[in-house]
Amino acid sequence: MERNEKFYVGQKVKITxxxxxxxxxxxxxxxxxxxxxxxDGDWDLYHDGWVFDQDDCEPQENLE
Known part of the structure; x- marks a missing residue:
């Protein structure tokens, strides 16, 4: 499986x-x-049964 350069499993993201x-x-x-x-080259992200696009969120680094 190819790795996404911006998103990864376990990462916190803010829905935007x-x-x-x-x-x-x-x-x-x-x-x-x-x-x-x-x-087709598209990436899907998942949380709590919902599927969303990379354009729907931004990475949140250094959150506790």
């Missing part, structure tokens, strides 16, 4: 948009449970 109709609240910080690349 909702381009794909996920049920996560904008502004919330979640932990990525999966990072999957598809044949």
């Amino acid at each position: 948009a909702n381009t794909c109709h996920h049920g996560l609240e904008i502004g919330s910080v979640v932990t990525l449970e999966a990072v999957t690349k598809y044949e």
Whole structure:
């Protein structure tokens, strides 16, 4: 499996948009449970049963 340069499992991200109709609240910080690349080159991120796009969040480094 190819590794995403920006996102990884266990990483905290802040939800900043909702381009794909996920049920996560904008502004919330979640932990990525999966990072999957598809044949078309798109990456999907997962948290708590929701799938969202890289454009819907930003990495949150140094959060406790």
